[in-house]
Every structure is written in C-alpha cells, then in structure tokens.
Amino acid sequence: MKLLSSNFSPFSTRVRMLIAIKGLDIDIVNPEPPLRTEAFRKQFPLAKIPVLILDDGTHLAESWSIMEYLEAAFPTHPLTPDTPLGKAHASMMCRYADLHLGPALFPLFSLLLSKTEIEAESLSDKVSHLSHALAQGERMFVQMKQQSESDMRTLHIGDIALACSFYFALATPKQLGVNDILAPYSELQTWWQWVQSNEVIASGVKEMDCALMQFVNQQ
Ligand SMILES: N[C@@H](CCC(=O)N[C@@H](CS)C(=O)NCC(=O)O)C(=O)O
Structure with a gap:
C-alpha cells in the first residue's frame, strides 16, 4: 500500500500521522504523476492529495475517508472513540x-x-x-x-x-x-x-x- 503525500499538505499530514501512530506498513511517496498535471487528474478524479493506493490498485481520496478506511481495515491501536x-x-x-x-x-x-x-x-x-x-x-x-x-x-x-x-x-x-x-x-x-x-x-x-x-x- 502507498500514500501519495506531501509535507506541505495538512490533509496528507493527518493521514501520515494516523499511519505512524497505528504503526502501519504503508509507503509514503510524493505524488506520481506530479500533482496538477493532466496525467494526475486523469488517474485520480478528485486531483488532490492525499491518495491511498491499495495493493490491488484501488485508490481512495479525501483524508478523512482514508483515515476511516485505515481505522476499519486495521483495527489494532484504534484511534476512533467507541461511544x-x-x-x-x-x-x-x-x-x-x-x-x-x-x-x-x-x-x-x-x-x-x-x-x-x-x-x-x-x-x-x-x-x-x-x-x-x-x-x-x-x-x-x-x-x-x-x-x-x-x-x-x-x-x-x-x-x-x-x-x-x-x-x-x-x-x-x-x-x-x-x-x-x-x-x-x-x-x-x-x-x-x-x-x-x-x-x-x-x-x-x-x-x-x-x-x-x-x-x-x-x-
Ligand atoms: N478535502 C481534501 C482536501 C485535499 C487538498 O486540498 N489537498 C491539497 C494539498 S493540501 C491538494 O492536493 N492541492 C492540489 C491542488 O489543489 O491542485 C482532503 O481532505 O483530502
């Protein structure tokens, strides 16, 4: 799994923080194709980072949705309140x-x-x-x-x-x-x-x- 991310992006940083606290084995990489290119827009419909790319190629956008996905997929060290x-x-x-x-x-x-x-x-x-x-x-x-x-x-x-x-x-x-x-x-x-x-x-x-x-x- 990999996360397209940038340190300049608060939305990417929230996902990186969640990954680090949960101790998940996810590669953190710069957006490729580069952000704001036609190729990036074509591949990733919302054209923003972060993007989480799963091992089967499925990709997810929107930081909160990615965080919820990771919480559901990796329940160890839960960071979602239980009430x-x-x-x-x-x-x-x-x-x-x-x-x-x-x-x-x-x-x-x-x-x-x-x-x-x-x-x-x-x-x-x-x-x-x-x-x-x-x-x-x-x-x-x-x-x-x-x-x-x-x-x-x-x-x-x-x-x-x-x-x-x-x-x-x-x-x-x-x-x-x-x-x-x-x-x-x-x-x-x-x-x-x-x-x-x-x-x-x-x-x-x-x-x-x-x-x-x-x-x-x-x-
Ligand atoms: N609502 C989105 C916002 C993502 C967002 O705005 N990302 C910025 C970086 S902080 C981006 O990719 N900007 C590129 C652009 O607007 O072309 C989320 O929560 O993931």
Missing part, C-alpha cells in the same frame, strides 16, 4: 477544521503565497475572519468538554485531523507578522499544547513547519 458521542465529537473536530477553520484560513494563506504587496486593511479583514473561526472553535471545545462522559480522554482521529489545519492557522498569520492570534482562546491553547505532547503529532507538525519555512525562504 456514539465520542465518534460525533471526533468527526465534529474534523468538520470544524475543514468547513470552518480551513475556509477562514485560506484567504490568508493565499496572501502568503502571493508575491504581491500586502495592504494593511486587507490583512486585518482576513485576520479577523480567522479569529472569528478560532472563537467558534473555542466555543465548540467548551461545549464538548461539558458534554464529555469523562474528564480523561485519549488522542483520537478528530485531534489528528484538526491538529494539521490548526498548525497552518497559527503559522500563516505569524508569517504575515500577526502573532498571538490564539491568545484569547484558552481552551484551544490547552488543547494545542496537549495534542503536541504526542510525539507523532509533534513530529508531523515539525514536518509541516519545515516545508512551510522552505517555501517562505524560497520566495
């Missing part, structure tokens, strides 16, 4: 990352990728959009804590999925000179520290950080 509420919280965290945090981050990330001069007003608008999404996340974490069946919980696939988008939500504004975007959000701060106490998460975050720094230094 209905726990499962819902895990998928809520992923959906928050993909449907709220990601879209709020994207305009800032595009600004970082663009080589044009950044206007203060446009930066401030985009930063407040991201802060709004972080405030939503803070409220979601407060509510999940109140609903939780136990004070202690172990790392699950929702944490893994969110951690990767979260890294970019902090690193992108920082690269644009905006520090401390997380300062008002104590629940998110506590979670971010806790999730990075896992060695695999910390090392995946480092990989994304190196890839981002390499990109920024090339500009």
